Amino acid sequence: ETGVTQTPRHLVMGMTNKKSLKCEQHLGHNAMYWYKQSAKKPLELMFVYNFKEQTENNSVPSRFSPECPNSSHLFLHLHTLQPEDSALYLCASSQTGTGEAYGYTFGSGTRLTVV
Amino acid sequence: KNQVEQSPQSLIILEGKNCTLQCNYTVSPFSNLRWYKQDTGRGPVSLTIMTFSENTKSNGRYTATLDADTKQSSLHITASQLSDSASYICVVSDLTGGGNKLTFGTGTQLKVEL
Numbered sequence: 001e002t003g004v005t006q007t008p009r010h011l012v013m014g015m016t017n018k019k020s021l022k023c024e025q026h027l028g029h030n031a032m033y034w035y036k037q038s039a040k041k042p043l044e045l046m047f048v049y050n051f052k053e054q055t056e057n058n059s060v061p062s063r064f065s066p067e068c069p070n071s072s073h074l075f076l077h078l079h080t081l082q083p084e085d086s087a088l089y090l091c092a093s094s095q096t097g098t099g100e101a102y103g104y105t106f107g108s109g110t111r112l113t114v115v
Numbered sequence: 116k117n118q119v120e121q122s123p124q125s126l127i128i129l130e131g132k133n134c135t136l137q138c139n140y141t142v143s144p145f146s147n148l149r150w151y152k153q154d155t156g157r158g159p160v161s162l163t164i165m166t167f168s169e170n171t172k173s174n175g176r177y178t179a180t181l182d183a184d185t186k187q188s189s190l191h192i193t194a195s196q197l198s199d200s201a202s203y204i205c206v207v208s209d210l211t212g213g214g215n216k217l218t219f220g221t222g223t224q225l226k227v228e229l
Binding site for chain 2: 002004006040041042043045088090092104105106107108109111
């Protein structure tokens with residue numbers, strides 16, 4: 001394991017459902033991230049949290065709602081998704097400071113399918 | 116706009132052979148360059164990370180090179196194994212945004228066959 005744990009590993013949901021993705025890091029990092037990875041496209045940064053404060057929202061639709069209760073936990077709440085939202089959602093963490101992001105580590109991802 | 120381009124897009128080699136993957140980037144101001152290995156359905160795992168002053172770095176059978184003048188990097192895999200089959204992603208970090216800004220390539224899909 002990498003020290004960044006994501007649950008669930010797989011999720012199938014209907015367009016009217018509400019679900020949440022969970023990420024937990026055991027590395028003592030102060031920054032956490034959500035990424036979306038679609039087939040044949042680069043990873044897309046969605047949200048950044050530093051010391052549990054959101055510092056970046058990369059123009060993500062409001063049907064994705066992040067929550068960061070502390071520096072170790074990150075959630076992504078999902079509602080009324082579209083089929084094109086089907087993708088691998090990756091969580092990452094790092095230790096930031098002096099302009100560097102040290103120890104950038106990814107979780108194993110949640111494979112989301114919207115039907 | 117910061118960009119990272121990788122080539123080839125995909126590659127098939129026989130077990131035991133060597134291969135080299137390429138990465139060109141236009142990221143400024145440059146901080147560091149990382150190579151990640153991503154197995155199917157898993158998250159990326161870091162192989163190497165190089166700063167501006169480093170030309171080469173090895174991790175077992177993986178050797179990465181960096182030419183900061185031409186903004187090119189390569190990842191050389193020696194004596195390939197079936198377990199090397201994965202996507203290899205080049206990632207460049209810039210110094211803006213407190214170090215959180217990473218630009219990802221689309222990856223090279225490597226398949227190692229018997």
